[in-house]
Amino acid sequence: MNIPNSVNPRIVIIGGGFAGIALARKLKNKNVQVVLLDKHNYHNFQPLLYQVATGGLEAGSIAYPIRKVIQEYNDFYFRLTSVQEIDTKNQKIIAEIGELSYDYLIIATGSKTNYFGNKEIERNSMGMKTIPQSLNIRSLILENFEQAVLTTDVAERNSLINFVLVGGGPTGVELAGALAEMKKAILQKDYPDLDIDKMEINLIQSGDRILNTMSEKSSIAAEKFLDNLGVKIWKNVRVTNYDGRTITTNSDLTFETGTVIWTAGVQGALVAGLDAKSLVEKVERIRVNEYSQVIGYDNIFAIGDIALMENENYPQGHPMMAQPAMQQGKLLGKNIIKLIRKQPMEAFEYNDKGSMATIGRNKAVVDLPKYHFSGVFAWFVWMFVHLFSLIGFKNRAVVFLNWVYNYIRFDREGRLIIRPFKKKSFTTFTSDEV
Amino acid sequence: MNIPNSVNPRIVIIGGGFAGIALARKLKNKNVQVVLLDKHNYHNFQPLLYQVATGGLEAGSIAYPIRKVIQEYNDFYFRLTSVQEIDTKNQKIIAEIGELSYDYLIIATGSKTNYFGNKEIERNSMGMKTIPQSLNIRSLILENFEQAVLTTDVAERNSLINFVLVGGGPTGVELAGALAEMKKAILQKDYPDLDIDKMEINLIQSGDRILNTMSEKSSIAAEKFLDNLGVKIWKNVRVTNYDGRTITTNSDLTFETGTVIWTAGVQGALVAGLDAKSLVEKVERIRVNEYSQVIGYDNIFAIGDIALMENENYPQGHPMMAQPAMQQGKLLGKNIIKLIRKQPMEAFEYNDKGSMATIGRNKAVVDLPKYHFSGVFAWFVWMFVHLFSLIGFKNRAVVFLNWVYNYIRFDREGRLIIRPFKKKSFTTFTSDEV
Structure with a gap:
């Protein structure tokens, strides 16, 4: 994947959502090499996607270039790619653009729409x-x-x-x-x-x-x-x-x-390769301990929507929202450095700041x-x-x-049909997953 | 095309660029029925396209919904379609979404990139x-x-x-x-x-x-x-x-x-169906007289980039720019009303306000x-x-x-790769005309 060798341990982060970006920021200039992978070159602010869909905002207004976030970070690399598989035995990931070994791997791939098999x-x-x-x-x-x-x-x-x-x-x-x-x-x-x-x-x-x-x-x-x-x-x-x-x-x-x-419904956006014991069926999330460590692995972590951390208050894991993702990302940033320094890690505790929804x-x-x-x-x-x-x-x-x-x-001017318009026969409405 | 019948004469405008929109505005509530056709549902401000291409502006900022322009116009219809052919004999146009007869037809289809046949x-x-x-x-x-x-x-x-x-x-x-x-x-x-x-x-x-x-x-x-x-x-x-x-x-x-x-290079974005005598070869523009009337037809007009009006000062027609297009659209709006009222039309005279280009x-x-x-x-x-x-x-x-x-x-934040990224073999760069 053409990442330079480094004296620093290599941390690979899959996903530049709320969790991945919060983590990346904590790892700025901390004597680690970080490689951040995402299939988009921007971080998007998911809570406002519905306004893009209804013409209230332009896409660019709720997205932010990932490369800009990490512009002044040392030994920090972004690569635009999807990741196919994790080879835990050989400690490497297999991505569309090639393979990459890791010392620490963080899965922050978020969630995707769950059609329950239909x-x-x-x-x-x-x-x-x-x-x-x-x-x-x-x-x-x-x-x-x-x-x-x-x-x-x-x-x-x-x-x-x-x-x-x-x-x-x-x-x-x-x-x-x-x-x-x-x-x-x-x-x-x-x-x-x-x-x-x-x-x-x-x-x-x-x-x-x-x-x-x-x-x-x-x-x-x-x-x-x-x-x-x-x-x-x-x-x-x-x-x-x-x-x-x-x-x-x-x-x-x-x-x-x-x-x-x-x-x-949503389900975790899983990457293949983890042991079945680490996974929660149906919701496709990854089971982690209180340090966000994936059950069964020492150097693989999962944070955000993809991670399911069971505890007393949240027997089915934390809500799949921005807040837990960001808090987990932040804490993991500290904990990885502690782990590298062989210091004890800090257990995650979710600080629920509340939730809200807007109507009209x-x-x-x-x-x-x-x-x-x-x-x-x-x-x-x-x-x-x-x-x-x-x-x-x-x-x-x-x-x-x-x-x-x-x-x-009383207006919303974002109403450009950018994709080509074809008169359709009535039954051929198609979604277009990207 | 499902346009209501009207007691008013029907004016069909093909194209919502500078010329077509200037014309449409002049025809607001003038006891004519107007049908404006365009293959996009927005007017775009072409002079700033290069800033969209280089990330300085979002697409939505230089586009304007055509339906919003005509929101309060009576007997005024917009249809999203491309037009395949003009049937001058039967006074109708043939579009992707169906046929439509006209009393007056205005071709304002603009220009497209000219690859000189390569x-x-x-x-x-x-x-x-x-x-x-x-x-x-x-x-x-x-x-x-x-x-x-x-x-x-x-x-x-x-x-x-x-x-x-x-x-x-x-x-x-x-x-x-x-x-x-x-x-x-x-x-x-x-x-x-x-x-x-x-x-x-x-x-x-x-x-x-x-x-x-x-x-x-x-x-x-x-x-x-x-x-x-x-x-x-x-x-x-x-x-x-x-x-x-x-x-x-x-x-x-x-x-x-x-x-x-x-x-x-640019060439006119011609619609099929006009007599060869009305056309200028190579540049694919339509020859018009000083009233923007297409040579050989009484009730068909062409304005903007597609039109070539020969005169002393501009032996090869006016420059293919926004200014002549808007001025021709405006004047034609007046002239069509005059024509309907059987009053003499006014000849076009280009008021050259100058030109400019920005660098860096x-x-x-x-x-x-x-x-x-x-x-x-x-x-x-x-x-x-x-x-x-x-x-x-x-x-x-x-x-x-x-x-x-x-x-x-010193920044340009519009740098989202919105189309899906695939690692390409080196020789397969493709343009994607829409």
Whole structure:
């Protein structure tokens, strides 16, 4: 892989998400050689992907070049590649661009959409875990509207502007709210020849409340906010299939729709090669101890969504969110140096700062560890927390400017269909995983 | 094409560039039905494409949704489609999405890259006339650098970071300057393991001066600015072929390069169906009279780059630039209404406001009709003229903010490789026309 030899021990990090970047920053100029691998050349701020998908922000505003993060780090290398396999016996990784040996390996590959084995749903619906996927969702929404104005078949037209979001977690809820805003702010004005009342936003949740990782108060508030925005919430409904045209469920309920966005589950983005004992089936996460060490290995670690650290408070591991990932990355940065110096490592303790979700134009729900609030003030809190979590001054300024503009003008100008538009036969909506 | 019947005469406009949009604006609520067709759903500000290609601006900042332009226009329709043919006999157009009859037809399809019939150059080099093309150039530049750090073959590595721009017009010159800035501001810092001095920027011009549509003083000043930036200018050199690896020329000179950007010529983006007598061969433009009427037709017009209006001052037609296109669009808007009212039309007279080009960080050359200046003040003029020519307040604000940030920080953060990165065998660089 053309990495220079070094007197320093080599630490290989797979993944430049929240966990990987937090770790990398802690390893700056610490007499270690670090090689950071990612299949994208940028870190992306996943919590705002839904705004890229709905035209509120440009992709560049929520992404940050990885090479820029590490610009002044010594003995620090970035390589753009996916990783196929870990050869634990020979202590090397096998990547698309070649092999690389490691002294310490950190797996921070994050998570991907979980279709629970249903290939037909996977083929016909859209996931939203990456920037290219978000841009594809944006294009698909607008393409469907362009297609809808062309057709004289009422059933087809309604189906094209019927949106179904499967999964009532934060991503589904925030996307539903943003779509409702997009409907009022843009689509109604841009497509005067369509009957916008026919545009439906359906949010399907298999459990009995949305945002079920948050407090019950938040669930109730979020439902009310979504209801006010005209989003239809279907609870206790489980999607059984989607053939590109019709969603079937575990009840008689069906949906005719051209756009299904699937946020109903995530699973670890595993790299092959670890011992089966180290893995947790179904969720595809990697079992780690309190030092983020992968069970069964001394010099392999996993952090972020991919890692499952069992403990009393979190018997099924920490939530797959930015906060635990960043905290694990930070601590591991210290611990690896301690390990190298043969000092005892520090056990991870998750500092739960709370969670929040925004709904539509100016509402949010916020759960702090001992306090819950919702509404416009919660939205202000949401906005500033997200603004200051972005990397880079310029991104913050541009995002802020966009939000102010969008808010004042009731507009979202990010509506370029960048991929080529082809008039499609109705049944060939395809997602385009990148 | 599912356009409602109307009591108003139907005007069909093909193309939402500078000419088409200027025309559309003049036809707002004028008791005509207007159908505007474009293969993109946005108007793009071509003069700044080179900044998208070099990471200075995001695509969304220089594009504007066409549907937003016409949001409050009565009896006004936009359709996203390419147009295959004009059936002048039956007064209809044949598009990908169906057929449409017209009372008046305006061809404003602009221009496309002219490879002068060399298919191999077309296949292996990149044009820069659209936003997707600019994004592809950006990705290719960064991909080549990612590829260069992987290889241990010195010749291959040098070739990957050797850039050749063919064509010394404004696009080639501005791109060369921006690449030189990108080299200093980003690439040098982002790729410390590469010897950045090996990155060459070669600008090849077939004539004896660059910017040959501008004053000689501007050519000389621009050459000096480029020279200071380290750009190598090759004059009186004609490229004969590029096989994806080596450029050959009409002399002994050859270039080993992985990136060729071709700005050496443009031709009209013709739509089939017009009588051969109306066309100008080689440049593929449409011959029009002083009212922009296509020679041989009463109710078909052509404006902008595609139109060639011969007159005393411009024996080969007006320059293929934004200014003539906008002026022709505006006047035609008035003239069509006059024609419908059976009033005499007004002949077009081009008001040459001058031309300019920017070079690098803070230099430009400006030719006013009777006055020339260059340097930092010219760059200020260039900047404000372009800023205020953008459509939309938010685009102006975001572009301004980006420019200030890039200027102060010597940075360009738009460096996302959005298309999937695959390690390539060296000979398979491909352009990707959209």
